[in-house]
Amino acid sequence: MALEFRLPDIGEGLTEGEIIKWCVKIGDKVAEHQTVLEVMTDKAAVELPSPKAGIIKEILAKEGDVVPVGTVIFILDDGQTAVTSAGHSGHGHAKPAAKTETKTETKTETKTETKTATAVSAHDDKVRAVPSARRSARDLNVTLADVEGSGRNGVIRRSDVEAVAKSGRNVSSNNNASQISIPAGTRETRTPFVGLRRKIAEQMTRSKFTATHFTVVEEIDVTELVRLRQRAKAIGEKEGTKLTFTAFIMKACASALIKYPELNSMLDEKNNEIVTYHYSNLGIATDTPNGLVVPVIRDAQAKSVLTLSKELDAMADKARNGQLKAEDFQGGTFTISNAGQIGSIHATPIINFPQVAILGVHRLMKKPGVVETPEGDKIEVRQYMNFSISVDHRLADGVSAVRLLVHIKQLLEDPGLLAL
Amino acid sequence: MATMTLIQALTDGMRTALLHDESVLIMGEDVGRKGGVFLATQGLQEEFGEDRVIDTPLTEDGLVGSAIGMATNGLKPIVEIQFQDFIYPAFDQIVSEAAKLRYRSGNQYSAPLVIRTPYGGGIRGGLYHSQSAEAYFCHTPGLKVVIPSTPYDAKGLLLAAIADPDPVIFLEPKALYRAVKGEVPEGYYTVDLSTLRTVRDGKDVTVFCYGAMVPIASKAAELAAAQGIDVEIIDLRTLLPLDEEGVLEAARKTGRVVVLHEAPRFCGYGGEISALIAEHAIEYMEAPVKRVTGFDTPFPNTLEHHYIPNEHRVLDAIEYVYHY
Numbered sequence: 001m002a003l004e005f006r007l008p009d010i011g012e013g014l015t016e017g018e019i020i021k022w023c024v025k026i027g028d029k030v031a032e033h034q035t036v037l038e039v040m041t042d043k044a045a046v047e048l049p050s051p052k053a054g055i056i057k058e059i060l061a062k063e064g065d066v067v068p069v070g071t072v073i074f075i076l077d078d079g080q081t082a083v084t085s086a087g088h089s090g091h092g093h094a095k096p097a098a099k100t101e102t103k104t105e106t107k108t109e110t111k112t113e114t115k116t117a118t119a120v121s122a123h124d125d126k127v128r129a130v131p132s133a134r135r136s137a138r139d140l141n142v143t144l145a146d147v148e149g150s151g152r153n154g155v156i157r158r159s160d161v162e163a164v165a166k167s168g169r170n171v172s173s174n175n176n177a178s179q180i181s182i183p184a185g186t187r188e189t190r191t192p193f194v195g196l197r198r199k200i201a202e203q204m205t206r207s208k209f210t211a212t213h214f215t216v217v218e219e220i221d222v223t224e225l226v227r228l229r230q231r232a233k234a235i236g237e238k239e240g241t242k243l244t245f246t247a248f249i250m251k252a253c254a255s256a257l258i259k260y261p262e263l264n265s266m267l268d269e270k271n272n273e274i275v276t277y278h279y280s281n282l283g284i285a286t287d288t289p290n291g292l293v294v295p296v297i298r299d300a301q302a303k304s305v306l307t308l309s310k311e312l313d314a315m316a317d318k319a320r321n322g323q324l325k326a327e328d329f330q331g332g333t334f335t336i337s338n339a340g341q342i343g344s345i346h347a348t349p350i351i352n353f354p355q356v357a358i359l360g361v362h363r364l365m366k367k368p369g370v371v372e373t374p375e376g377d378k379i380e381v382r383q384y385m386n387f388s389i390s391v392d393h394r395l396a397d398g399v400s401a402v403r404l405l406v407h408i409k410q411l412l413e414d415p416g417l418l419a420l
Numbered sequence: 421m422a423t424m425t426l427i428q429a430l431t432d433g434m435r436t437a438l439l440h441d442e443s444v445l446i447m448g449e450d451v452g453r454k455g456g457v458f459l460a461t462q463g464l465q466e467e468f469g470e471d472r473v474i475d476t477p478l479t480e481d482g483l484v485g486s487a488i489g490m491a492t493n494g495l496k497p498i499v500e501i502q503f504q505d506f507i508y509p510a511f512d513q514i515v516s517e518a519a520k521l522r523y524r525s526g527n528q529y530s531a532p533l534v535i536r537t538p539y540g541g542g543i544r545g546g547l548y549h550s551q552s553a554e555a556y557f558c559h560t561p562g563l564k565v566v567i568p569s570t571p572y573d574a575k576g577l578l579l580a581a582i583a584d585p586d587p588v589i590f591l592e593p594k595a596l597y598r599a600v601k602g603e604v605p606e607g608y609y610t611v612d613l614s615t616l617r618t619v620r621d622g623k624d625v626t627v628f629c630y631g632a633m634v635p636i637a638s639k640a641a642e643l644a645a646a647q648g649i650d651v652e653i654i655d656l657r658t659l660l661p662l663d664e665e666g667v668l669e670a671a672r673k674t675g676r677v678v679v680l681h682e683a684p685r686f687c688g689y690g691g692e693i694s695a696l697i698a699e700h701a702i703e704y705m706e707a708p709v710k711r712v713t714g715f716d717t718p719f720p721n722t723l724e725h726h727y728i729p730n731e732h733r734v735l736d737a738i739e740y741v742y743h744y
């Protein structure tokens with residue numbers, strides 16, 4: 001009379017998810033489609049609803065556990081079904097997280113049943129790798145559990161291990177001494193390193209270890225843009241949107257990316273191909289109470305500043321209300337990170353891997369500037385913003401970054417050109 | 421050098437042995453006047469007389485038992501069993517007596533005899549004329565088991581088997597008797613027992629095979645080459661004792677292995693190769709060892725062409741291990 005709910009593949013080929021929050025406890029009655037838990041995927045927090053009405057009989061993973069797709073994470077008594085499964089069964093290497101198995105604190109009479117269920121799948125608690133990959137992993141100090149297999153049914157091949165070793169990712173240190181443990185004091189708080197923060201950490205580490213970052217900075221005189229925005233604001237208000245600099249910057253950036261597509265590309269490492277995009281889906285790094293997320297505005301190159309502004313508003317609302325869906329994060333080709341409202345004059349942004357470049361936008365500041373007039377050079381109070389672009393040097397060179405920035409500079413210093 | 425079929429090379433080998441060593445003799449059913457059921461001994465009785473090429477009654481256990489007695493007393497008999505399927509009446513003589521004689525006598529006696537017998541399908545022989553029973557003999561310490569696949573090897577291995585001081589089961593792929601031709605040196609030469617032969621060099625996948633399966637492996641390798649898979653073919657030639665180092669070296673080289681034989685799979689020779697690799701070369705393997713074999717059924721007459729592995733089945737296995 002129980003339904004096993006397995007962690008489904010929520011996004012694009014998800015292999016595991018982190019349990020962020022259980023919205024129910026054992027014994028709770030749930031309705032069909034009622035949210036049972038929140039899971040962190042590679043890109044977003046996703047709410048998982050109950051497939052049926054019933055009573056939560058077992059909860060088999062703790063908050064903070066990272067669970068492979070296909071693992072039974074809760075058992076629902078729906079009052080009718082014999083033991084069946086719901087959710088995706090995964091790719092054959094699903095395993096219950098070891099911790100989950102031992103820490104299940106179920107004191108109901110269904111305990112035996114659960115034990116059997118976990119025991120049956122216990123043999124799957126193994127990494128599937130060909131023997132030569134195991135040898136290679138040992139020789140190269142790579143943790144097999146962290147390697148994605150490209151073989152039949154996801155089996156790890158030697159080449160997968162070698163690729164990871166080459167990239168420098170997931171190479172385990174020889175001993176645990178490198179794991180730093182900080183003694184607890186009384187004047188500190190300790191917060192579990194889980195959820196979005198851990199996901200960001202993983203993503204950033206991967207990016208920093210894989211992409212070969214370099215950063216170029218440009219100072220842009222946005223005095224004209226400030227004036228234009230002032231005038232355009234009223235139009236925006238009529239249209240129901242608060243025109244920000246970001247919309248203009250997106251427009252300029254999209255134009256530049258179409259002109260210099262080598263920065264609007266990705267490296268398909270599996271197939272050894274550079275994928276160049278002839279559209280620009282701009283990821284906008286957005287601060288939320290939980291941390292940084294990067295929702296995507298699609299086909300920015302084909303949209304007006306006003307449209308971009310409206311879409312930004314909608315996206316920001318969703319982000320604030322925690323309503324962003326997995327698809328809102330997918331398909332970005334380039335990222336803009338604008339912390340200018342808060343401060344900063346310069347940064348070395350970390351690329352949103354596997355994209356090739358990221359644009360950092362910095363604070364608007366008044367400074368004395370030299371203006372050329374028919375009467376000669378004059379010093380005036382001008383408004384400036386700095387832009388920094390970090391680029392993966394594997395795929396693009398310095399000149400590409402400079403060209404892109406110069407193009408953006410031309411458009412933003414003379415914003416009438418944005419209409420062209 | 422003369423070009424010969426495999427069976428001509430065997431005849432030439434026996435003739436050479438009869439000339440080379442007076443203690444060599446041939447015995448079997450119809451080996452004399454008729455020249456053997458496949459004519460392997462044709463003309464030898466005429467040339468060497470009834471004392472050296474002896475027609476015997478139809479009694480395999482008596483035939484092998486007599487040969488053991490002769491062998492222990494200084495002769496070197498070559499026994500022909502008409503089809504391997506008929507060797508079972510002599511099985512006790514072979515595995516209980518011939519194979520154990522050296523051990524049982526504390527190294528005082530041995531039985532230096534050769535039992536030649538055609539094995540395998542491919543000639544529409546049906547249930548009782550097509551079996552591949554090499555595994556039974558390979559399981560018996562004290563025997564040697566040899567299977568040639570080319571005319572050159574057939575003569576050289578046969579002469580080495582005759583010269584060997586212990587009993588040798590010499591299995592002849594009857595499907596290849598007249599299907600393969602090759603250059604064979606005149607006179608006496610031997611091919612070392614327990615050394616494998618690289619039929620074709622390759623870097624991606626190794627196919628281990630022997631006897632009638634060698635040409636099948638070669639056809640499969642051609643098909644694989646068209647897909648860019650570079651297949652190495654190893655002819656084992658001597659199944660017992662096996663060139664273990666040679667097998668492991670070839671397995672380590674490519675990390676992807678297919679074992680091919682015509683005999684049924686279960687407890688077949690392929691399992692031994694697979695286990696050897698698992699024990700000593702597992703860390704070099706990129707894929708499981710795949711076996712392509714006959715089926716675990718009695719040999720079927722009308723379905724013979726389905727039963728015997730063909731190049732497409734071998735290709736499937738090659739692709740499987742290559743893309744694993």
